[in-house]
Amino acid sequence: MIEKARFAIADYVVFGLMLAISAGIGIFHAITGGRQKSTQEFLMANRSMNFLPVALSVLASFFSASTLLGTPAEIYQFGTMYWISVFSAVMAPITGAFLFGPMFFRLKVLSVFEYLEMRFKSRSIRLFGAFLFVLRAVIGMGIVLYGPSTALSAVTDFPVWAIIIMVGVVCTFYTAIGGMKAVIWTDVFQTVIMLAGMLAVLIQACIKVGGISEVWRICEEGGRISFFDFNTDPHIRHTFWTLIVGIYFVWLPPYTVDQQMVQRFSSTKSLKHAKWALLCNVPGMFILITLCSVTGLTLYAYYTECDPLKDKKISNPNQLLPFFVLDILGHLPGLPGLFVASLFSGALSSVSSMLNSLAAVTWEDFLKIRYSHISDSKATAITKVLALCYGCVGVGLAFLVAQLGGTVLQASLTLNGAIGAPLVGIFILGAFFTSTNWIGTLVGGVCGLAFALWLSVGAYLTTPLDFKLPTSTDGCNVTANISVTMATMMSTMATNMTTTTLSPSDPARLHGLEKLYGLSYLWFSALGILTTVFVGLFVSYATGATDPKDVDDNLQLKLFQRFFSCLCFPPSLDEKEIQMEKVKKDLEKETSFTTWSISVSLEPGIHGSYSVCRVIISHVGSNLREKHIIAPDADLLALV
Structure with a gap:
C-alpha cells in the first residue's frame, strides 16, 4: 500500500510562492521594455x-x-x-x-x-x-x-x-x-x-x-x-x-x-x-x-x-x-x-x-x-x-x-539519443564535410532516425537485461518480511525448475535481435549519429558530391576540414585555389565592367588560414591598379 503524506500550510506557501514569482516575472517583462511587440524581443x-x-x-x-x-x-x-x-x-x-x-x-x-x-x-x-x-x-x-x-x-x-x-x-x-x-x-x-x-x-x-x-x-x-x-x-x-x-x-x-x-x-x-x-x-x-x-x-x-x-x-x-x-x-x-x-x-x-x-x-x-x-x-x-x-x-x-x-x-x-542523434548527424554533414549534398544528408538523417528509434523501441519492449543491485527489507515490518520471503521462495523454485542459471544481467542470455536491443541505451545516440554521417557521405558521393566552391566558408567548421579530408571526397583544387576563385567570383559580381581583369593571390594567415590577400584589378589596355588587402574573406568586398 502506497503511503500518503500531507503538506503543511508552510509547504503550500513555499510551493505557491515559487509559481507566483515565476508568473510575476512573465508579467513584468510583458509590461516593460518593448512589451514583447517584435519577434526579435519575444x-x-x-x-x-x-x-x-x-x-x-x-x-x-x-x-x-x-x-x-x-x-x-x-x-x-x-x-x-x-x-x-x-x-x-x-x-x-x-x-x-x-x-x-x-x-x-x-x-x-x-x-x-x-x-x-x-x-x-x-x-x-x-x-x-x-x-x-x-x-x-x-x-x-x-x-x-x-x-x-x-x-x-x-x-x-x-x-x-x-x-x-x-x-x-x-x-x-x-x-x-x-x-x-x-x-x-x-x-x-x-x-x-x-x-x-x-x-x-x-x-x-x-x-x-x-x-x-x-x-x-x-x-x-x-x-x-x-x-x-x-x-x-x-x-x-x-x-x-x-x-x-x-x-x-x-x-x-x-x-x-x-x-x-x-x-x-x-x-x-x-x-x-x-x-x-x-x-x-x-x-x-x-x-x-x-x-x-x-x-x-x-x-x-x-x-x-x-x-x-x-x-x-x-x-x-x-x-x-x-x-x-x-x-x-x-x-x-x-x-x-x-x-x-x-x-x-x-x-x-x-x-x-x-x-x-x-x-x-x-x-x-x-x-x-x-x-x-x-x-x-x-x-x-x-x-x-x-x-x-x-x-x-x-x-x-x-x-x-x-x-x-x-x-x-x-x-x-533515450529520447535524446533516438531523435537528437540524427539532428547532430545532419549538422555534422553540413559543417564538417564540403562535399555532402542535400540528398545524402536527408537520406542519412532518415536512416539515422529510423535506426535509433528501432533500437530504442526494441529495447523498451524487450528489456532483456536487468542490472539492478540487490536491496533489503530486513528492517521492514513483519508482514512485508513474510511477503518478501514468500516471493523469494517462489522465485527460487521457479529458477530450480528451469535449465539455465544465468544471471539476469548476463549478456550470454541474449539471442537473435535481443543482442541488438540489449545494447546499453547510452550507445543509441552515438550509433544514430554515426549512421547518419556514414549513410549521408555514401549517398552524397553516389548522387554527385557538392562542389566545395559552392559552399560558403561561413557555413563550415574549419577545424575539422583537414582532419576529415580523407572522408570529404576532396576536389582537385586545394584550399588556397578554391578561396582565390571565390574572391574573384565575388568581385566580378560586384562590378559591371566586363573589361576589367581581376587576379587574386593569397598568403598564409593566422592559424594556417588564407586570409591575407593581394588583389590586382586592371582595365584592358591600361596600367595595373594594385590593392593590398589584409582582412578575413568575408570583409574583402567591402574593402575593395
Missing part, C-alpha cells in the same frame, strides 16, 4: 543578454526534474557508475562554445535550421531538421511534466492530472506573455530554487544517517561504490566506456545544435558573452550531477534495511526521492515545500524554453514561408499563440508518458 530578447543569466537559463533548461528525480534513483538502484559521466558530459558545452555556437552566432539565425537551407540550398532538409526538433521537444515536454507530477501525487493527496495542468498553465502563461526575457530570468530564479532544495535535502539526509563518511561506508558495504568497470561488452548498462564515450554523444545534441541552446546563445550581446554562457555550464553541470549522485547514495544508506520499493510504500523509482524527503523533512514546515518547488522549478524551466523554441521554429521554418508578407507585430502575435498551443500539447503528452516504464532519467536520455 524570441531573441533583442540580443541584449549578459552571459550569466543565459548560462543559468541553459543549465536549468537541460537539467530538468528528470535529472533531479532520475539521477538519485539511478544511483540507488544501479550504484555510482553513472556519477563518472560528469567528466564526459562537461565536454558537450565546450564543444558548443568553440565549434557550433560561434558559427550560428555569426550567421544571426533565429532558427538554427536556417543554416541547413543556406548550406544545402534545399528547403526539404531544413524542414526535416525542424520536424525532428518539434518531435523531440513535444515528447520531451511530456516527460518533464509527468516526472515530478507522478512523484508528488504518489506521496501526497495531489492527483497527477491536477499537478500537470496547474504547472502547465503557469509555465505556458509566463512564456506566452513574457517571451525570451521572461524565460531566461525565471530560469535564473528556478536554478537558485533547485540548488537550494537539493542542498537542503542532502544536508538533512547526511545528518540523519550520521555524516557523509557513514553514508559512504554503508554504500560500500552494500556494493554501491563502483567507478572503474572497464568491461568492453557494449551490452553492460554502465561501464567506463559507455559513460565516457556514450554519454558525450547523448549530451551533444542539446549543447551544440539544439534550438533552445542556439536561441539563448544568440540572445547575448556579443560572441564573448555567448561563449562564456556555455563555458559556465561546465562547473554547473559538475555541481548538479555530483549533488544528485551523492543524494542517491544517501537514499540507499537511509533505506539500506528497508527498500520502500519492495515494501510497496511507493510504486516506481521516480517516487523514491519525494518519499525520502517527506520521510526525513516532514516534521520541518516549509522544507518539503522547498524541495517540491525545486522539482517543479526544473520542470518549469525546461518546458518554458521548449515552448519558446517551438514557437520560433514553427514560425520561422513552417509558417513564415507562406505568411512572410505580414507585419512583424502580427508575426509576434502568432508566435505567442503558438506557445499557448504547444503548452496544451505538452500537457496532453504528459498523460501519455505515464505509460512508460523505468526512470525518467533513462526515458529522457
